[in-house]
Amino acid sequence: MSIVVTGATGSLGRLVVDELLRTGVPAGEIAALARDERKAAPLAALGVEVRLADYDRPETLEPVFRAGDRVLLISGSEIGRRVPQHTAVVQAATRAAVAQLAYTSVLGGPDADFELAREHHATEKLILESGLPYTLLRNGWYSEVYTEQLPTVLEHGAVTGSARPDARIASAPRADYAAAAAAALTGEGHLNTAYELSGDVAWTFPEYAALVSEAAGSEVVHREVPPETHLAILTGAGLPEELAAILVDVDRAISRGLLAATPGDLARLIGRPTTPIADTVARAVAGLKS
Structure with a gap:
C-alpha cells in the first residue's frame, strides 16, 4: 500500500509530500504522480517513488494505482478541462x-x-458515484492567491478588485491545506467524510491592504472597481478573457460571503490554529526584500 499524491510537483502537491515526510511516513511508502520525470527528480532523490502519469492520457493512469493505495487527487489547474481529467x-x-x-x-x-466551483461539483459527483471510500477536502482560498500578486500591488500602491470592501475571505496558506491533506491520508476516521477547510479568521481587502502597508513600510490602499473595469484590468495584464471572467465571478462570490465561512475543520485536522494572513503577508514581503 502506498500513499499516492497526484500533481506532486505542483505548488500544493509538493507541500503534501513534504508534510508526509515530515510527519514520519517513510519515503518508500509515498508515490508521487507527475507528468515530467525531470521535474520529479528532486522527489526521487528523497526516496519517494515517482509514477509517471498524465491526466490527459488515461492509459498512463492505469498502472499507477494499486489495490489498497490511499490516493490524493489534487484538482487539475486547467480550468475547462478538469472534468475529463478527473474522470480519468x-x-x-x-x-x-x-x-x-x-x-x-x-x-x-x-x-x-x-463558475469556478462547477468542475468541483462534477468531480465530487463522480467520486460519490464510484463507490470508493472518499474524503472531500473542500479547500477555501489560498492566501498566496493574493500575496503572489504583491509585486504588482506594491508597484501601484493598491489592492484592486471588484469585491465589496466589507466582504470577507477566510484564507489560509497552501502549507496549512497540505497538512490537512496529509492528516486525512494518514489518520483514522476520515473516510466518507467532507471537510470544509478555511482559515480561522476571515479578513477584508482594506484590512489586507493595511497589513501590506505595515509590512512593506509604504502606503497601500484597497481600490474597489466595477466588474467590467476589473475584467479589463485582468485582460490588459495578459490573462485570457475566459479566465479573467472567472476571477471576476469569484469576486462576486466573495461579495456574497461564499469564501468567508470559518467552521474550524482546517484547524481541527492540522491540530493547531491556521496561519494568520498577517504572517503570510509579512513572510511574502520579506521574501521580496531579500
Whole structure:
C-alpha cells in the first residue's frame, strides 16, 4: 500500500509530500504522480517513488494505482478541462480498488454557486458515484492567491478588485491545506467524510491592504472597481478573457460571503490554529526584500 499524491510537483502537491515526510511516513511508502520525470527528480532523490502519469492520457493512469493505495487527487489547474481529467483519474482508481480517494474540492461544496466551483461539483459527483471510500477536502482560498500578486500591488500602491470592501475571505496558506491533506491520508476516521477547510479568521481587502502597508513600510490602499473595469484590468495584464471572467465571478462570490465561512475543520485536522494572513503577508514581503 502506498500513499499516492497526484500533481506532486505542483505548488500544493509538493507541500503534501513534504508534510508526509515530515510527519514520519517513510519515503518508500509515498508515490508521487507527475507528468515530467525531470521535474520529479528532486522527489526521487528523497526516496519517494515517482509514477509517471498524465491526466490527459488515461492509459498512463492505469498502472499507477494499486489495490489498497490511499490516493490524493489534487484538482487539475486547467480550468475547462478538469472534468475529463478527473474522470480519468477516478475511473483508474476505481478499477484498481484503492482504499481511499481524497479530493481537493471547493469550500461550500454544492452550495458554492460560482463558475469556478462547477468542475468541483462534477468531480465530487463522480467520486460519490464510484463507490470508493472518499474524503472531500473542500479547500477555501489560498492566501498566496493574493500575496503572489504583491509585486504588482506594491508597484501601484493598491489592492484592486471588484469585491465589496466589507466582504470577507477566510484564507489560509497552501502549507496549512497540505497538512490537512496529509492528516486525512494518514489518520483514522476520515473516510466518507467532507471537510470544509478555511482559515480561522476571515479578513477584508482594506484590512489586507493595511497589513501590506505595515509590512512593506509604504502606503497601500484597497481600490474597489466595477466588474467590467476589473475584467479589463485582468485582460490588459495578459490573462485570457475566459479566465479573467472567472476571477471576476469569484469576486462576486466573495461579495456574497461564499469564501468567508470559518467552521474550524482546517484547524481541527492540522491540530493547531491556521496561519494568520498577517504572517503570510509579512513572510511574502520579506521574501521580496531579500
